[in-house]
Amino acid sequence: MTPENAPEGARESRWSDLDRPPLNVPALRRALLRPGGLWTSLDVTPATGSTNSDLADRAASLEEGAVLVAEEQTAGRGRLDRSWTAPARSGLFFSVLLRPGPTVPVHRWGWLPLLAGVASATGLAKAAGVDMSLKWPNDLLAKVGGEERKVGGILAERAGGEAVVVGIGVNVTLREDELPVPAAGSLGLANAVSTDRDPLLRAVLRSLEQWYGDWRAAEGDPGLSGLQAAYAAGCATLGRTVRAELPGGRSLTGEAAALDGDGRLVLRGEDGERHPVGAGDIVHLRAG
Structure with a gap:
C-alpha cells in the first residue's frame, strides 16, 4: 500500500515515508x-516554527552546548528573513547555543557563522562523501549535475547579552520536485554516499565542537x-x-x-580600489 492510497492516519504516520526515518535520539x-x-x-522535536527562535527563548535557562533539532521546521529563517522550509525528516534543521565570552572578545563573534560554515562543510564532506564549498558568508554549496547549488545555510543570532544561537539547515534527501527554488539542491541530488541523517548530524556537531574549541583556545583569533x-x-x-547587494539598495x-x-x-572594484563588505547578499556572476 502506497502513502497515496493508504488510510489517512497511515499517511500521517512518522513512518509513512520509509526513506525518511526519524532520528535516533538515544543513540x-x-x-x-x-x-x-x-x-x-x-x-x-517533531515540528516547530524555528529552532533558532525556540533556543533563543530558552537561552537564559540553558547551559552552553544545548542542541535543539527539529524533524520539521515550518517557519525556518535564513539571512535577510528569507524562509527555509522542507518536508519532514528531509534534512537537518538544528540550532546550538554558544557562549563564547569572556574568552573570545565580542568583536570576534562575527566569525561564528563562518566557523559554522567551515565545520558543517568539513563534517558533511567526510560523512556524505560530497565535495562541499562555501558561498560567503554562510551558504553551503554542492554540485548537482555539474551545477553549483545551495544545499544548506547558517544563521547566527545574539540571544541576550552573552549567548549566540547558531542555526544550521541542510537539505539531505529533497528530490528535484521538492526543491523550493531551482538554485537549491540536496546531498541526495549531489550523489551523497550516505543520506542517513544520524551520522551526518554527528559528523557536523563533532566538527563544530573541534573548530569552536580551537577558535576559543586562540581567543577568537581567526589566524591563530x-x-x-x-x-x-x-x-x-x-x-x-560578484555583485554585492548592500543594505540601502546599493550594489557593488x-x-x-x-x-x-x-x-x-x-571586493576589488573596476577602479582597482578594495572595498570590504561586511553585510549583504552576494551573487556569483562567473567563475574566476
Missing part, C-alpha cells in the same frame, strides 16, 4: 553528550585558530566576479579578492 545522545565535551543537552585560512580555502566566492560589482581579519569579503 545521538550517547554519541555526543560526554563529560567535558561541548554538547550538554540534545533534544529533538586556522579558521581564516580554512574558510578561504573552501570558499567558492573568492576569485570570482568586483572581484572577490580576499577575506579580511574581520571576516569581511574584500
